[in-house]
Amino acid sequence: MTTKPQGEPVRDELEFRRKSTYITDRITADGFGDWPVEAGRYRLVVARACPWANRAIIVRRLLGLESAISLAACAPTHDSRSWTFGSHAGDVDPVLGYERLQQAYLARFPDYDQGITVPALVDVPSAAVVTNDFAQLTLDFSTQWTGLHRAGAPDLYPEPLRDEMDAVMQRIFNDVNNGVYRCGFAQSQQAYERAYARLFGALDWLSERLATNRYLMGGSITESDVRLFVTLVRFDAVYHGHFKCNRHKLTELPVLWAYCRDLFQTPGFGDTVDFLEAKQHFYLVHAHINPSGVVPNGPDLSNWLTPHGREALGGRPFGDGTAPGPAPAGEAVPPGHGVV
Known part of the structure; x- marks a missing residue:
């Protein structure tokens, strides 16, 4: 077919x-x-x-x-x-x-x-x-x-949760994953302001949801967390400055900052993130936004490994499952490209 x-x-x-x-x-x-x-x-x-x-x-x-x-x-x-x-x-x-x-x-x-x-x-x-x-x-x-x-x-797409998950992931896609691009690629002040309001409205909604739940769907990681993580982890390094998503940095949003650090420190998440390549991609490819081609040195990444305190909310990251092992040979993020 x-x-x-x-x-x-x-x-x-x-x-x-x-x-x-x-x-x-x-x-x-x-x-x-x-x-x-x-x-x-x-x-x-x-x-x-x-x-x-x-x-x-x-x-x-x-x-x-x-x-x-x-x-x-x-x-x-x-x-x-x-x-x-x-x-x-x-x-x-x-x-x-x-x-x-x-x-x-x-x-x-x-x-x-x-x-x-x-x-x-x-x-x-x-x-x-x-x-x-x-x-x-x-x-x-x-x-x-x-x-x-x-x-x-782990079961990343539990059947009993799929209807609710699909709705949560749809808003994450529309207003957060794609929302940062709506801000960065807006071609008028009005379009930018609409995108900006949607993005930070969604981040406020997510902060409320995650204030009492360790993960988006409760006590264990699902695909919805993966989808949110990949945008949040790039927020301060790329989207805050490059895409003008600057009401707050991630580090200034207490719930989301702790939540994202919790995921970052979970095997399979932070050890897949290449901050250097992410900055090179956005700041070099989008020449209409950054015509100088200058790639920023910051931000400081050492705070990604600080305690997050999310364990107090309970839950088990992988539910009845277990953590993955180290990245296979040849697939690890190169030295100097990540946090460690």
Whole structure:
């Protein structure tokens, strides 16, 4: 079954609207369609700089899918053609043999003219992209790849909570994950102010929700926490200044700052975050916002490891499961790119 990209047009030139144009094929346990779950068949292409890709890295790690789905990390910057697999001309991915992620898209759709996005799952035998539908991709890791989960993998998408989770994640996407981009890419004062109000209104709502709950859905981590974390962890380093999301820094929002430090210090979260590449990506790629190309040195990252006190709210991070082990060889954040 071949599913071409689906999407909707941009409707307002002054207000940023993310084009929801993705390849919506799914890899399923029952093999419906062309893409069955199969260990070693697919390669997850990411960029550590990208929050949407970071959440795929985290979910893959928490579920222990590293041996089932290989990982290819792109360089932090890209040009109009696409992400590259190395920092130097001629660098290629050792598995796919490509210099650019664009080649995997064109191998599937020779006339592909949409965005070349990460994360993307690529079929290794054909070296062609399967899907870049980032929202469904991680949910399928939880629901379709269960036969290949590690022993002790947490349930990140508990069936009894899905209706409420979906609603929470939708607001997080609209007003926080995408909300920071709405602020940064607004083309008028009015569009910016609307986005700013939505973003900080949502952060206030999340602060209230998390004041008495350790995690968004109660006593253990779910995918909703992963989705919120990847934006919060980049907030002070990127969005506060670069995207003008400056009512408060994360460090000035007591509940969210403690919550995010709690997650950051949990195996599988903070040890996947590459602050250096995140700053390089946003400050270098968005030349219309930062024409000088200067990448800031700050902020100080040492406070990410300070006590957060969230244990007092109870709960168990992984529910009945266990923490993941260290990152596989070659997948750890490079020295000097993270907190430690």
